[in-house]
Every structure is written in C-alpha cells, then in structure tokens.
Amino acid sequence: MIRRLIPAVAAVALLAGCSDDPDPIRPVGEAEAGVLRVLAGSELADLQPILDEAAKATGVTVKLSFTGTIEGAEKVASGTAEQGFDAVWFSSNRYLELVPEAQKRLGTATKVMGSPVVLGLPAAKVRELGWDGKQVGWAEIAAAAGQKKFSYGMTDPSASNSGFSALVGVAAALSGSGSALDAAKISAVSPQLKEFFSAQTMSAGSSGWLSEAYARRAKGEDPGTKVDGLINYESVLLSLNASTPQPLTLIYPNDGVVTADYPLTLLTSATSDAREAHQKLSDHLKSADVQRKIMDSTHRRPVVPQVPLDRKFAVRDLVELPFPGSQSAVDGLVTTYFDQLRRPSRTLYVLDTSGSMEGDPIEGLREAVVGLTGADSSLAGKFNRFHGREQVTLLPFNSGPRSPQKYEVPQDNARPVLDQIGSSAKALNASGGTAIYSSLRSGYDVLREQINADPDRFTSIVLMTDGENTGSEDVEDFSVFHATLPQNLKGIPVFPVLFGESATSEMERVAKMSGGKVFDARSRSLSAAFKEIRGYQ
Secondary structure, three states: OEEEOOOOOOOOOOOOOOOOOOOOOOOOOOOOOOEEEEEEEHHHHHHHHHHHHHHHHHOOEEEEEEEOHHHHHHHHHHOHHHHOOOEEEOOOOHHHHHOHHHHOOEEEEEEOOEEEEEEEEEHHHHHHHOOOOOOOOHHHHHHHHHOOOOOEEEEOOOOOHHHHHHHHHHHHHHHOOOOOOOHHHHHHHHHHHHHHHOOEEEEEOOHHHHHHHHHHHHOOOOOOOOOOEEEEEHHHHHHHHOOOOOOEEEEOOOOOEOEEOOEEEEEOOOOHHHHHHHHHHHHHHOOHHHHHHHHHHHOOEOOOOOOOOOOOOOOOOEEEOOOOOOHHHHHHHHHHHHHHHOOOEEEEEEEEOOHHHOOHHHHHHHHHHHHHHHHOOOOOHHHHOOOOOOEEEEEEEOOOEOOOEEEEOOOOOOHHHHHHHHHHHHOOOOOOOOOHHHHHHHHHHHHHHHHHHOOOOEEEEEEEEOOOOOOOOOHHHHHHHHHOOOHHHHOOOEEEEEOOOOOHHHHHHHHHHHOOOOEEOOOOOHHHHHHHHHHHO
8 A cells, every 4th residue: 555645746757667669659550449559668568478368368459569658748749649559558647647738638547556666775785784674764865875885776767767756756755845846845955866866876778677787797797887786666676686696675765655556548539449448458457366467477566455465565555755746847857867966977979970871871870969969859859968067979980980079068058068069960971981899999098088087977888880890800809808998998888779781799799798788770760779878878
C-alpha cells in the first residue's frame, strides 16, 4: 500500500525508464479486431511472455512499439500517435497529463503494476555508513554522498523515468514542504542537491543498461571505475540481485519515494474493437494469477489487494512523494540538474568526413550536431542540447584526424558558444579516406590533456563513421593501444554510431572494450541517434 503525503496532484514523470529502442515511432499495422497496437516504454519488453500468455487466454494480441515518454508525448499531443496506435503504456501518465493537447487524447487507464525508485548499496557499504537496520532519509543520504562516502550510478532524468523520479524524490524530500515542487523550492534545496549528485559517477539513458553496466564493472568485465551502488527501480535492483553473487541492499528513504504505476491507457481515438481488446487485456492482467506471475517474473509489485506482497519486498508501506505540479517546474528542475547540479560532461565527437559522406550523409551529420546546440525545439530536443559547463570537442577525420575544435559551454549566456559549435558543424565537408582508428587514437591525446587539467567530469567519446576503415591502423592496432592506456583513459566509454556501411563487428568490439554501447543510425536519422546518446554522457 502507498501512503500519500498530500492529496493527488497534477504530476510529472519523464521517460519510461528505458530508452534502449527509441527509434522513430513505427506503426505496427492497421487497426483490426483482437489486436491492440501499443506505444510503450521499452522497459516493458520483459512483459512479452505475460502478453503471449494473455493472447492465448483472451484472444487479444498486443503489438508493442517502443519509445521514450517525451517522444511519445509529442506524438500523442500532435495526434500523430492516433494514426498508428490504439493505446500508450508508459511508467506513468503524469507527464502526458501536464501537456493539455496530450491529456485530452488519453482515455481509460488501467494501472497494472508498481515499482518505486530506491537506492541499492552493497551490504558492506551499508554497514560502513551505519545504515544497517536503520531508517534513513534523503537528507542523510545526500550528506553522505556530498562527503564522498559512497558513489552511485543513475539514469539521465531527461531520458529515463528512474533518474527523473530520483531527482524529483530527493528534491521533494529535501524541500520538506509536503507540496509540489516549484521554482522557489528547487532553488532553496539546490546546495543539498549538488552535494547529492556529486557522488554520481555513472550515467545512462536506460535503467536496464545501467544495471548491466554496473554488473559488468563489479565483475571486472568493464574498464570503467567501479561504482558502489545504483539508484534504480526496485524491480531492476531485485532482478540484479537474483543474478549476482553480491546482492545490493535496498534502501527505502523513510521520507518517501516516487513510484511507477504503469497505466495501460487507451487513446480517445481508439475504435470499439480496440476498446473491447483493452478491456479484455486489462481484466486479464489484473487477475490474481497474472498479478502473481508479473510479481514473480518482473519483480514489480501487484496492484490488486488479493495478491499479497512477496517477502522480497523489504518495505511494504511506502510514502509517496509529490511530483512537480507544472511543466515549468519540470523544465526548471531538469535544466538545473544539467547546468548546475550534477558533475559536468566532457564529450568528444570523432566524426567521419570522408568522401563517402558526400551529399545527404554529411548534411545529416551537420544537422545532428547543430540539433544539439538547441536548434532542435522539440520537447525532447530542449533537454538534449549541450549543457552549461560542458566541454565539447569536435574531431573531424578523413584520411587522418583533422584539427580538434574545443569549446566549453558557459553556465550563463551559453548561446554564443553554442552558435560557434553550430557554425563549426555547418562547415564540415566530405573528402578523402576513412582513417577510423588513427583518428580515434588521436582523440585520446585531446582527452588526456583535458582530464589532467580537470578530472572531475563525465567523459565520453562518440565515434561516427559510415564505412570501413581505410587507414594504416586497424581495430587490432587500436585494441593493443587501448590496453596500454591508464585507467582514467581506458574507462572512457566509446559510443560508436553505425551509419551507412559501418563495420558492425568492429564497432561492437570498440564499444565492448571501452564499456560503451553501439547506436544504430542505419534505419533512422543521425540526429535521433545523437540525441539518444546524450542520455549516456
């Protein structure tokens, strides 16, 4: 049961918890009887076995298309979603409910399951902090984080609901007002929030990828610096514990959490057949047997009272914290997080400008970089721009690396520097060969100098190429070079972007050896891939 501090309020949640597959929204077929076409958060992919059983039991086939809530909200608000979908299914409807054009298109909603966002730390660290068997609140957690007594990973609040829920939760708890956050409350607790986020040493655009990266680092399979714990969904942490020899102790702050409730929601445009399918599916998913299966297989909490909570849920009664009550408060909180609160970013873009990029490809590359300067005015674009205090380096290459173009975005009056980055992007021209690995290696020389001068940043490399390597150094040479790097360089994640005729296996190898992730832009725009990567930087 969830005990609320305040009456129900208009609320906000950003992304659906994962953005592993935020390709442009693709319709999943024409409307037909017995089929429910659902625009969903990709974290719900783990429900596929449950949905397959539901199809046999009810005759309703669910066709999922995955996206993030911000992109989904834009499609719902514009009416575009109505052209290919009958329903939406995100971790929460609260963000959609703040957008008037989206809210009016939401119909019947059925809450299917629940999962709060909590902190997980190793038992030894919990004992070291003196928290073993003790209730602690967000203020105590923030103070310990500010003193660097522990480190943690958390998802990007603009790309994942678990990160946004943590940001909202700690801000609401520290404000201590019991009412929805506004600009004044956010400003008042900013010093404590900055303390809290100083201990964040890993970011991701997906709750699932964050958990997997944490596990790899714990096993020594990832070159990144080990992180003490995670802020993530209870369900993700319990899943991690089920597969690791060193489980995390879940800490439920006694002043409250923010919980995802996963409402399966009809669009008002849905046909009568879709409405019938939604009703059948909702009834099935809320049946006691299916709720138990959801609880057992996904570690999410049941929403029907006749199904008791499993013993794995250490805290039964949760205090639910208030969300911001306006879109302006959301914008202010997320913007403050990036521009002031968290450790700043350092991003190096190693960009293929070889002759094969001539025409549409080079134009797409220009647009992708310019879009990150704030030119993308979409709902998602405003949070994906380069942030205040961020160091941005463009390293174009063709037959070899060209001159790096270095920028630092000021916290205030960022526009002149953002315009300079945009102008540099617009000036990119295609010619010459494709010396991928010598150019990538050159990027580490740039980063070595920057890290020595300022080590306390999230640092990452984006490698974009549209073809096979034609340089004198190959992936084997790069592997040997990478193995010799000092830890502060070896642990920098490389995010290759597949484009054109990219050598997929080589790019996957580069990502794996660096602890990064491959992003595919072969069937979508480079802009979409570059925006997705922002959640990991």
